[in-house]
Amino acid sequence: MKPKILLSRRWPDAVEARLAAHYDVTLNTDDQPLSEARFREAMARFDALCPTVSDRIPASVLAEPDPRVRIIANYGAGFEHIDLGAAKAAGLVVTNTPDVLTDATAELALLLILMTSRRAGEGERELREGRWAGWRPTHLLGQSLAGKALGLVGYGRIARATAQRARAALGMKIAYHSRRRVEDEDGAIYHDTLQGLAAVSDVLSLHTPGGPATHHMIDADLLARMKPGAILINTARGSVVAEEDLARALNKGVIAAAGLDVYQGEPQVNPVLLAAPNLVLLPHLGSATLETRTAMGMRVADNLDRFFRERRRLIASLDAIEAALDGWRRDGPFILGLCGAQGSGKSTLAAGLAERLTARGLRVDALSIDDLYLSHAARQQMAQDIHPLFATRGPPGTHDVARGLSILDDVKAGRSVTLPRFDKATDDPVPRSSWRRLDAPLDVLIFEGWCVGARLQAEHQLIAPANALEARRDPQAAWRRHANAVLGGPYGALFSRIDRLVFLAAPGFEVVHGWRRQQEEALRLQSPDAGRVMGDDEIAAFIQHYERLTRHILATMPGYADLVLSLDEERGLS
Numbered sequence: 001m002k003p004k005i006l007l008s009r010r011w012p013d014a015v016e017a018r019l020a021a022h023y024d025v026t027l028n029t030d031d032q033p034l035s036e037a038r039f040r041e042a043m044a045r046f047d048a049l050c051p052t053v054s055d056r057i058p059a060s061v062l063a064e065p066d067p068r069v070r071i072i073a074n075y076g077a078g079f080e081h082i083d084l085g086a087a088k089a090a091g092l093v094v095t096n097t098p099d100v101l102t103d104a105t106a107e108l109a110l111l112l113i114l115m116t117s118r119r120a121g122e123g124e125r126e127l128r129e130g131r132w133a134g135w136r137p138t139h140l141l142g143q144s145l146a147g148k149a150l151g152l153v154g155y156g157r158i159a160r161a162t163a164q165r166a167r168a169a170l171g172m173k174i175a176y177h178s179r180r181r182v183e184d185e186d187g188a189i190y191h192d193t194l195q196g197l198a199a200v201s202d203v204l205s206l207h208t209p210g211g212p213a214t215h216h217m218i219d220a221d222l223l224a225r226m227k228p229g230a231i232l233i234n235t236a237r238g239s240v241v242a243e244e245d246l247a248r249a250l251n252k253g254v255i256a257a258a259g260l261d262v263y264q265g266e267p268q269v270n271p272v273l274l275a276a277p278n279l280v281l282l283p284h285l286g287s288a289t290l291e292t293r294t295a296m297g298m299r300v301a302d303n304l305d306r307f308f309r310e311r312r313r314l315i316a317s318l319d320a321i322e323a324a325l326d327g328w329r330r331d332g333p334f335i336l337g338l339c340g341a342q343g344s345g346k347s348t349l350a351a352g353l354a355e356r357l358t359a360r361g362l363r364v365d366a367l368s369i370d371d372l373y374l375s376h377a378a379r380q381q382m383a384q385d386i387h388p389l390f391a392t393r394g395p396p397g398t399h400d401v402a403r404g405l406s407i408l409d410d411v412k413a414g415r416s417v418t419l420p421r422f423d424k425a426t427d428d429p430v431p432r433s434s435w436r437r438l439d440a441p442l443d444v445l446i447f448e449g450w451c452v453g454a455r456l457q458a459e460h461q462l463i464a465p466a467n468a469l470e471a472r473r474d475p476q477a478a479w480r481r482h483a484n485a486v487l488g489g490p491y492g493a494l495f496s497r498i499d500r501l502v503f504l505a506a507p508g509f510e511v512v513h514g515w516r517r518q519q520e521e522a523l524r525l526q527s528p529d530a531g532r533v534m535g536d537d538e539i540a541a542f543i544q545h546y547e548r549l550t551r552h553i554l555a556t557m558p559g560y561a562d563l564v565l566s567l568d569e570e571r572g573l574s
Contacts, residue, residue, distance in 0.1 A: 201227070206236040393427070456484050
């Protein structure tokens with residue numbers, strides 16, 4: 001049976017045709033915004049919701065009991081209209097459509113820059129209203145852009161594309177501000193404060209995500225720091241601008257003009273904006289080309305295809321593990337080890353297995369080895385005392401093995417346990433008051449992690465560096481020798497508590513980069529304000545910390561794991 005999906009608005013014909021061929025699609029034929037009540041009703045009727053950036057999906061919708069919906073496939077790059085915390089709490093996957101709208105949005109930013117600098121909106125209104133008195137030397141004088149400073153708030157793909165066009169077509173100079181200075185600046189000048197950038201920019205163009213971190217970033221104070229003849233452009237998110245403050249600044253001549261394509265309450269527009277003559281307003285047209293909107297819809301279709309394909313594969317993996325577990329379990333608490341490379345789906349599989357077993361009346365929980373990470377301060381001390389590479393969490397030596405042993409021993413003894421949690425955004429364990437206490441004895445604990453069950457390497461295997469990171473930063477093999485020693489000692493004791501070991505065998509280390517990239521995108525969706533996700537080059541550098549042991553596990557664990565699930569590149573059973 002085809003999954004049932006709901007499209008909240010009409011989409012380009014080619015996209016609707018593709019979706020109709022593979023899904024049971026319900027279209028919003030009126031093409032009018034759906035009410036919150038309609039979305040709540042849809043949670044019980046459909047397998048997937050496909051909203052647009054104008055559809056609010058608040059916690060009250062996502063809190064519907066026993067929802068049928070498992071994925072919210074958003075048509076748009078932004079997702080501040082979706083309560084991501086509530087979606088995560090409900091176990092829902094949220095996807096978006098980044099990357100495909102870069103060129104179209106950059107083109108629109110340039111359009112707004114030209115319209116505001118040359119007062120084109122005022123001129124068109126004058127002409128249509130019959131107020132043009134003919135050509136005259138002082139009529140609607142704007143400002144030239146050649147040699148002027150374009151300040152970009154945020155320096156991601158769209159900002160860079162805007163900068164390239166403004167430099168090449170208009171001869172503008174480029175400056176930017178972002179939370180982190182980028183390595184490849186393309187000749188742009190970095191400002192470490194937004195206020196500093198605003199003070200020197202002739203045009204200030206916004207390219208930031210929405211959310212609490214950027215809410216009303218552009219307010220009366222910031223506008224007052226801009227040049228009197230400056231122009232503000234917003235193609236990012238409406239919530240970034242305090243609209244009342246902007247209207248006052250325009251009316252008082254604090255800045256010369258502004259161009260907006262996004263609004264805080266869209267599709268409603270604040271009336272104070274409509275009254276400002278030196279303000280160009282567009283109805284969220286940033287991605288409005290046939291090519292881009294079709295590409296966005298096709299990205300949604302790709303996201304749906306991937307989700308339902310992986311869901312079918314997840315079910316197959318769960319079936320295999322559950323069947324094996326039924327044969328392994330006897331009376332008393334059981335500890336199931338689950339190992340797999342980064343991005344192999346361990347956490348998803350552990351959560352799915354726990355849900356299944358709980359439905360059968362068993363007391364089940366999961367512990368990730370990531371939640372045993374040492375504090376940032378403790379790893380910094382290791383970096384000083386043993387080797388600088390121990391500052392990076394992940395490899396053996398960076399976990400609180402003693403705590404892990406205590407937890408597993410308590411589970412085995414049928415005692416109450418408290419499960420820790422690590423916050424990767426802060427790089428520290430969360431406060432103990434937020435740890436989960438389990439008073440009733442567990443029937444099954446799923447202990448998952450990328451190196452769970454790993455065995456140490458022979459000394460001769462440690463001599464040659466595994467990659468450029470080891471060659472450059474661990475030429476004497478001190479880091480890898482210490483990691484290997486603790487793997488054979490404390491970690492070996494920890495893993496000996498496991499009753500049975502399941503191994504998710506990747507087809508090779510080469511797939512880990514792509515899997516890790518998908519993880520980064522998922523992290524960004526779950527918590528857009530937690531920080532910048534890693535780019536491809538950063539991921540490639542980061543996974544070198546894991547490469548040696550991952551390759552060793554791939555080569556050896558199939559020989560001793562109790563169940564080996566061989567995965568293909570898309571994490572399906574091969």
